[in-house]
Amino acid sequence: MHGQNHLIGKLSAAAARAPEAPCVVRVGTGETLTRGAFWAGAERMAGAFAAAGVTPGDRVALQTEKSVEALQAIYGALMAGAAVLPLNPGFTDEETGYFLGDAEPAVFVCDPRRAEALGRIAAEEGVGLTMTLAADGTGALATAAAGAAFPGAAIRRADDLAALLYTSGTTGRSKGAMLTHGNLAVNAEALVEIWAIAEADALLHALPIFHTHGLFVATNTALLAGATMRLHAKFDAAAALADLPHATLMMGVPTFYTRLLDQPGLHAAAAGMRLFISGSAPLRAEDHEAWTAATGHAILERYGMTETGMLTSNPYEGARRAGTVGHPLPGVELLVADPSTGEALPDGETGSIEVRGPNVFRGYWRMPEKSAEAFRPSGFFVTGDLGRIDPDGYLSIVGRAKDLIISGGFNVYPKEVESVIDSVEGVAESAVIGVPHPDFGEAVTAVVVRLPGAAVDAAAILAETAARLARYKQPKAVFFADALPRNAMGKVQKNVLAKTHARAFARDA
Numbered sequence: 001m002h003g004q005n006h007l008i009g010k011l012s013a014a015a016a017r018a019p020e021a022p023c024v025v026r027v028g029t030g031e032t033l034t035r036g037a038f039w040a041g042a043e044r045m046a047g048a049f050a051a052a053g054v055t056p057g058d059r060v061a062l063q064t065e066k067s068v069e070a071l072q073a074i075y076g077a078l079m080a081g082a083a084v085l086p087l088n089p090g091f092t093d094e095e096t097g098y099f100l101g102d103a104e105p106a107v108f109v110c111d112p113r114r115a116e117a118l119g120r121i122a123a124e125e126g127v128g129l130t131m132t133l134a135a136d137g138t139g140a141l142a143t144a145a146a147g148a149a150f151p152g153a154a155i156r157r158a159d160d161l162a163a164l165l166y167t168s169g170t171t172g173r174s175k176g177a178m179l180t181h182g183n184l185a186v187n188a189e190a191l192v193e194i195w196a197i198a199e200a201d202a203l204l205h206a207l208p209i210f211h212t213h214g215l216f217v218a219t220n221t222a223l224l225a226g227a228t229m230r231l232h233a234k235f236d237a238a239a240a241l242a243d244l245p246h247a248t249l250m251m252g253v254p255t256f257y258t259r260l261l262d263q264p265g266l267h268a269a270a271a272g273m274r275l276f277i278s279g280s281a282p283l284r285a286e287d288h289e290a291w292t293a294a295t296g297h298a299i300l301e302r303y304g305m306t307e308t309g310m311l312t313s314n315p316y317e318g319a320r321r322a323g324t325v326g327h328p329l330p331g332v333e334l335l336v337a338d339p340s341t342g343e344a345l346p347d348g349e350t351g352s353i354e355v356r357g358p359n360v361f362r363g364y365w366r367m368p369e370k371s372a373e374a375f376r377p378s379g380f381f382v383t384g385d386l387g388r389i390d391p392d393g394y395l396s397i398v399g400r401a402k403d404l405i406i407s408g409g410f411n412v413y414p415k416e417v418e419s420v421i422d423s424v425e426g427v428a429e430s431a432v433i434g435v436p437h438p439d440f441g442e443a444v445t446a447v448v449v450r451l452p453g454a455a456v457d458a459a460a461i462l463a464e465t466a467a468r469l470a471r472y473k474q475p476k477a478v479f480f481a482d483a484l485p486r487n488a489m490g491k492v493q494k495n496v497l498a499k500t501h502a503r504a505f506a507r508d509a
């Protein structure tokens with residue numbers, strides 16, 4: 001149907017085969033759109049963007065609530081030839097202004113409730129036009145789409161830009177990762193194959209659509225395979241549980257799984273499911289095991305990132321190992337390398353995870369130095385993650401290179417310390433960070449969340465770490481918190497903790 005447009009041609013092929021087959025269900029109202037109706041809506045959005053002056057090579061920024069229409073707007077912008085820039089609706093006006101100024105989109109789509117303030121900021125940042133789209137699918141963009149003529153999908157090739165995804169960058173300015181039509185298509189094809197996604201699948205879709213997980217991993221694979229998406233506006237554990245009997249497949253962040261574990265009736269609700277997939281943040285081995293005990297299903301954990309799409313996955317057929325992220329996807333070359341040279345290390349050693357393949361992005365938007373720094377001369381991308389490959393090829397993520405703590409000249413991997421702390425009775429979870437220290441450079445510092453009603457204290461934690469870890473890995477201080485700060489994808493924000501405790505060892509503190 002849209003064969004000249006690399007990504008859209010592939011994603012809409014299932015609709016050309018069977019336009020009357022279901023494509024997306026609005027969970028809540030239960031309304032189902034057929035594949036034909038979904039893509040017809042996207043074509044109308046494309047018509048509206050083209051009428052607004054969007055031409056191939058432009059960017060379209062979208063900061064909308066999650067809805068069927070928001071997805072149609074994203075695919076419509078791609079049909080019009082633009083690269084999409086999805087933005088978290090939780091960003092403040094100031095944060096949004098930075099992205100608009102940096103990406104210079106031709107059109108910015110936002111929620112009508114924020115149109116006045118954001119429209120003004122967009123204009124100041126040089127954006128030609130701000131249009132609105134509300135959570136219920138109404139707004140100026142929808143009105144324009146209703147009357148728009150579709151000129152046909154713009155010609156786009158595999159190496160044309162499809163998306164500018166800003167990384168959650170915890171240090172310095174957020175960077176726009178440039179992903180091409182080919183990057184996205186090849187990754188979706190690999191995932192459909194290895195996870196055996198098929199027309200009979202119904203995907204419980206409760207992830208946000210401003211991030212690669214909900215947008216490209218979930219939506220692209222469902223569209224490509226001709227599966228049905230069951231669209232939840234957001235994740236709510238009770239609503240997800242109620243919808244499980246209608247689904248066969250769920251993709252989630254670890255928090256989805258831990259929250260569902262607290263729901264009564266999980267075993268029966270999950271009985272008909274084919275596959276549960278987790279990623280975007282580490283799934284603790286205990287949670288993996290608790291899920292298997294509660295449902296009889298082993299969660300399939302996979303690993304990827306904004307810049308590369310998905311990189312590794314536990315096997316669909318074969319052992320899904322708790323605490324590991326499995327093997328490289330077809331087409332992905334992956335090394336655990338010496339961080340200083342990029343030379344591959346022997347299996348079993350911890351090092352820098354580096355990757356190459358047709359899924360890897362083509363650099364950071366307007367940041368040539370940052371892009372150059374991120375790649376080895378061999379073309380391998382340095383992910384910033386640290387990992388280890390065990391003898392039968394399963395990769396484990398040991399942490400982020402930038403979270404590595406160097407205390408008194410020794411390297412401390414926070415995850416190793418966290419695992420010991422988490423095993424102490426009464427501990428719900430922990431985060432270990434490095435805090436500036438006058439003697440050690442950085443001091444290992446633990447932030448611990450207690451289980452409800454538990455009275456575990458610092459002495460109990462320090463006794464356990466003293467018994468099981470070398471002295472330099474033992475926390476120099478333990479703080480308690482009600483919860484760990486997490487971002488929308490469930491990642492612990494260690495930068496926030498580092499700021500909170502920055503002066504814990506200051507000489508004048």
Ligand code: AMP
Pocket residue numbers: 167168212278279280281282283301302303304305306307325383384385397399400489
């Ligand atoms: P993002 O670009 O927001 O998708 O974040 C990517 C980062 O999330 C990766 O570089 C990893 O640090 C982390 N990540 C993703 N999946 C996993 C996983 N299964 N286990 C541990 N960390 C993960």
